[in-house]
Amino acid sequence: MTSIYKDKKILVIGGTGTIGCHLVKRLLEEEPQVIRIFSRDEHKQYEMAIEFAQYSGRLRFLIGDVRDQQRLGRAMEDIDYVFHLAAMKHVPSCEYNPFEAVQTNVIGTQNVIQAAIENNVKKVLFTSTDKAISPTNTYGATKLTAERLISAAEYQKGSKETVFSSVRFGNVMGSRGSVIPLFKKQILEQRKVTVTDPDMLRYMMTPSQAIQLILEANGIARGGEVFVLKMPVIRIGDLAEILIEHTVSKYEIREAVKMEVIGIRPGEKRYEELMTADEYLISHEAENMFIVPAFFNSNSSKLLLKEPLEMIPISKLLISEWLRKEQLL
Numbered sequence: 001m002t003s004i005y006k007d008k009k010i011l012v013i014g015g016t017g018t019i020g021c022h023l024v025k026r027l028l029e030e031e032p033q034v035i036r037i038f039s040r041d042e043h044k045q046y047e048m049a050i051e052f053a054q055y056s057g058r059l060r061f062l063i064g065d066v067r068d069q070q071r072l073g074r075a076m077e078d079i080d081y082v083f084h085l086a087a088m089k090h091v092p093s094c095e096y097n098p099f100e101a102v103q104t105n106v107i108g109t110q111n112v113i114q115a116a117i118e119n120n121v122k123k124v125l126f127t128s129t130d131k132a133i134s135p136t137n138t139y140g141a142t143k144l145t146a147e148r149l150i151s152a153a154e155y156q157k158g159s160k161e162t163v164f165s166s167v168r169f170g171n172v173m174g175s176r177g178s179v180i181p182l183f184k185k186q187i188l189e190q191r192k193v194t195v196t197d198p199d200m201l202r203y204m205m206t207p208s209q210a211i212q213l214i215l216e217a218n219g220i221a222r223g224g225e226v227f228v229l230k231m232p233v234i235r236i237g238d239l240a241e242i243l244i245e246h247t248v249s250k251y252e253i254r255e256a257v258k259m260e261v262i263g264i265r266p267g268e269k270r271y272e273e274l275m276t277a278d279e280y281l282i283s284h285e286a287e288n289m290f291i292v293p294a295f296f297n298s299n300s301s302k303l304l305l306k307e308p309l310e311m312i313p314i315s316k317l318l319i320s321e322w323l324r325k326e327q328l329l
Helices: 018-028 042-051 069-075 093-098 098-118 138-156 179-190 209-222 235-251 277-282 314-323
Strands: 009-013 032-040 059-063 081-084 123-129 163-171 192-195 201-205 226-231 234-236 258-261 289-292
Touching: 009 018, 009 069, 009 098, 018 042, 018 209, 032 042, 032 069, 042 059, 069 098, 081 098, 081 209, 093 098, 093 138, 098 123, 098 138, 123 138, 138 163, 163 209, 163 289, 179 192, 179 235, 192 235, 201 209, 209 226, 209 289, 234 235, 235 258, 235 314, 277 289
Parallel strands: 009 032, 009 081, 032 059, 081 123, 123 163, 163 226, 192 258
Antiparallel strands: 201 234, 226 289
16 A cells, blocks of 8 residues: 655654654655654754764755744645644643743644645644643643644634644653653662652553554544544553663662652642543544544544543563663663
8 A cells, every 4th residue: 555655745843852753764664755854953953864864865954943833834835744743841841931831832733733724734643642631730731722723723724625633642761851761860870760659650652652653643534533542551660660670780780779759740640641531432442542533523422432441550571571672771
């Protein structure tokens, strides 16, 4: 089957982040005509250009910010598919700088929508987070608002044919700002790891899993949906113990490495959620994801899922296998 991306023009907004780099690498296998990588981090663009030097004929690097709609408009000229990954993601930073989070995550998303409509883009896929469910922090609240903007764009686009959808997932192992590189650094430099709460549960997936499901969701999107990726649950204490054991063994560390509990940070939850109770009632279940229909196009009287999913942590053995496979240990 011919890929929908073959000979097409793609824009990856926030393309120099961890997910962006993995996505670009995967999309290059589909033989697109060009991939434009849009971000405000010129150093990361420089590093990425070196890493992907063999594909230089198919990559274009554009400096810009989602807060600038005119720049987005120029970046989207003749583009077929847009992946919107850019966001302020650090929970404490968003808590202490809430309007900055609004400008990037909310206003920036509306700018992406407007630019896409004006340029007749085929599809726009927005990446959201499980923190958007019953948000207790600014980051989650802005992502929830952005999700609703994306779904509402389907309703307000008029005769335009651009398809807007969102994909919602949790933490990606090894991504910039994730606990894995932080724990490894702390073990090597301080002989300890700082854990907010060992019993805290988080939805986590590997970069490969995230990218595959992002592409799968974009392929079947019809407009306004939120695709909720099925993710394993990991106990933070288990992850810390695995990293301590492996790092101590690998680097032959003789000193004892301790786990220091520092308490939950501002805006954090002990447990995350995949969907709201109402979303469970109207969602369709596929093999790798749940599909929440557009909020203005759902039939709440049709019960599709009877029971919310239980948060059952996966085993330490499986976590170790994934970390080794993704070369994160």
